[in-house]
Amino acid sequence: MAALEKGLAVIECFDAAHDKLTIAEVARATELSRAAARRCLLTLTRIGYAEFDGKFFRLTPRVLRLGHAWLASSALPQMVQPFLERLSEETHESSSASLLDGHEIVYIARSQQRRIMSVGLSVGTRLPAFCTSMGRVLLAALPPDEARRRILTGQPRMRTAQTVVDVDRLMTLLAKVRGQGYAIVDQELELGLVSIAVPLINPRNEVVAAFNLSGQVQRTSAQDIAAQFLPRMQAMQTMLRPLIK
Amino acid sequence: MAALEKGLAVIECFDAAHDKLTIAEVARATELSRAAARRCLLTLTRIGYAEFDGKFFRLTPRVLRLGHAWLASSALPQMVQPFLERLSEETHESSSASLLDGHEIVYIARSQQRRIMSVGLSVGTRLPAFCTSMGRVLLAALPPDEARRRILTGQPRMRTAQTVVDVDRLMTLLAKVRGQGYAIVDQELELGLVSIAVPLINPRNEVVAAFNLSGQVQRTSAQDIAAQFLPRMQAMQTMLRPLIK
Incomplete structure (x- = not known):
């Protein structure tokens, strides 16, 4: 070493x-x-x-200089940030973008409306991929064997009574996410928190990141979240596509 | 090395x-x-x-893990963030907090209303202290010789026609800032940008950081900015004081 x-x-x-x-x-x-x-x-x-x-x-x-070296040198956070701000303003919910790093997602941009999670999120925050909407979108873009390997490496544990931790059930969920092009996570990360994510896709059809909207279940249920937000998120996905390297 | x-x-x-x-x-x-x-x-x-x-x-x-290690381990950004968000929401301007590192300020928290600067600012962004309102508040808290040394180390250069780069004039401005307890910078960093900053002071009367509000000169002139924002900022300074280590 x-x-x-x-x-x-x-x-x-x-x-x-x-x-x-x-x-x-x-x-x-x-x-x-x-x-x-x-x-x-x-x-x-x-x-x-x-x-x-x-x-x-x-x-x-x-x-902070070290983390900022990447933020400053990568075009993606700068490019995505104004889109997240618009999305967040239009929907009155918080919006974030993240990348996959091993079995975790790492936040690269965020526009916050109100503090809804018990833990503050900021650029650089890491969360387990298996139980987050952005994580599921990013895992679904990997070859299934690789996704399974990463999930197991992270040793999934229950965060709420609703957290899916069984790897076979997770693989079924990922297949569904891959088919429909988005992921919804209903209070698996934290009670009260619902989130929907779609991939950021480049012109070569590669998934390079994911972005999400997350809100409180009292305001937006998991049943309603797709109808309410998905069209707007997909429009943004289309706008961003030609801009991504 | x-x-x-x-x-x-x-x-x-x-x-x-x-x-x-x-x-x-x-x-x-x-x-x-x-x-x-x-x-x-x-x-x-x-x-x-x-x-x-x-x-x-x-x-x-x-x-990003490296920068995030500090953000996660320092109590200050987490504590200040909700205050900046409230300030920013109430005033419809962007609000930030920063620390002094050498001759630069480094952003540790930020709540952005709209993008007003040509350069995107985010946590970890560094700007020269001598021509920013937060930098002047932080330099003013140092012994004058130390402030002068740091200003000279940074080799001040004009950013706009209004940037003060003469170290003796800057020392006079710092003395004024020390006396009045706040700093206003009028388009010295970027044309169109006005900013006002006050120090964050701990219960032992030490300046540990600074926070600011910044806006566009068309909406808020340097003459009006203190009358408009200072009372609110000083109220926040008082609220934060007992919370700071």
Whole structure:
């Protein structure tokens, strides 16, 4: 494992539940030796990506430069953002776009109407693909064996009583999504949350990302969501298609 | 220079104007040897942070994990975001929060009403501190010598005909900002753009960040912006104060 790989693993082990970590905790989370974890943390501190208060290490906002390097260099988030804003304004619901990374989706753009989820979502947020509408759209675009492999890697677990975790049932759902061209997820990620997603397709017919609308079940039921939003989302899909590389 | 430091410098050299780079270009931008640049790029590619098409390297969205590690682990963006959204909704203008990093500000939260700048702003975006309202609020909170040093490090350059670049004039402006507790910047960053910022202050009276409202000069002139927005912003400053660590 190269020093660079170790250092990036150290950065990634900080999150909302682990905002300050000791050397021992970083070693445990990354499976590095304590000496290696210590070396990475001291290098990160010296070059301004972390700070140390004598006991705990924390990341500094300088780390944002790294994520921003991709956001700034990729055309997709910039291109999609105004479309999401329009969609979100017209529907009064939150709209997001994401990519698949392993068994997770990663948000690349978002337009929020009101805070409806218990967890704040922002660009860079990761959620499991198997139980999200965008994740299902993106998994459905993969060869079935690959989709199955990724679902299993993520070790699906129940998030609500409605979460489908059985991989065979999930594969059946993906086949349906592939056929109909969109996915609806009804409170499988969080109680009260309904979401509909369609793929972003490039002129070579490749699925490069997905975008969604999500709302509260009290306002929009899973039965109504397609009738209410799908035509508008498909129109946007068509508008975006020639613009995507 | 440690391998980790080199690798992070390589990631940072990608941006909107440099979305795909050759080994030679990365070596030039980072001042690394070609061999070192090549080694970093190959490691980044092997572990999934970059991809190579035979000629050019690009970052992958996996890089977002790094920036997101800070966003998720820092309480400030999560705490400020709903306040910015309310402010933005009430005023119909865009609102942002940022921190100072060297001679630049870095956006940590943002609520956008409409796209008013030619450049899209998002969390992680960096702008020069000397010609932005949030930057002036943050520079004004530093000891004057330190503020002067940072301004000079950034090599201020004119962005519009109105940009103040003379460091002595800037120091006079900072003294005024310190006295009045807010900064207004009138089309010094971009023509047509007016912005007002106040500091976010913790219970120990330390300035930890700044937040702003920005609008188009046709709708809100620099003369009117304080009367229109400042009371609301100061009320928010007071509400946030006891919540900030």
